[in-house]
Amino acid sequence: EGTANFADYASSIRNISAIKDYAFYSNNTIVDANFPKVEKIGECAFSSCTNLQTASFPKVERIGYYAFASCSNLQTINFPKCSYIGSSVFRGCSKITEAIFPECQTVLGGAFSSCSSLTTAYFPKATSFSESVFYNCYNLTSIEAPLLEDAGKGTFYKCSKLSDVNFPLLKAMGAMWGEGTFAAT
Secondary structure, eight states: OOOOOHHHHHHHHTTOSEEOTTTTTTOSSOOEEEOTTOOEEOTTSSTTOTTOOEEEOTTOOEEOTTTTTTOTTOOEEEOTTOOEEOTTTTTTOTTOOEEEOTTOOEEOTTTTTTOTTOOEEEOTTOOEEOTTTTTTOTTOOEEEOTTOOEEOTTTTTTOTTOOEEEOTTOOOSHHHHOTTSSOOO
């Protein structure tokens, strides 16, 4: 009952500290997700938001599984405090060109799989990449993860343009890297 002021609503929603599972799932009207106070994003929170172009979460520490999966127009991501990326978070976000996560330590399986425009990845604090993290990122050319100790099976499978890597703490490519890690086909 009564009336609602959209400006008040927009202001109040920007002050929340967490986004629950499926909160914006398949919402095709959202274009810009800018939540300066959110610290946690739940599973599938923005999954299949096909018109979403920007995701800016300066305080997020954890991103749940599939949170942005299939956001086919997502181009810009900003997560400077994120330390944990769940499985398939950005799977199929074909317009993302850079993945810069200065605080991220753990990246789970398929997190950036099929991000076909991704060219650069920067994870200076990551110690572990699960399986298939960058699967089918065929335009990925550069990745820096100087603390990376473990990379799962197929981490860079179908990353045929990858030419600039920085993993000084990896001691061997054998089982640690897994079958098909750098395979092009």
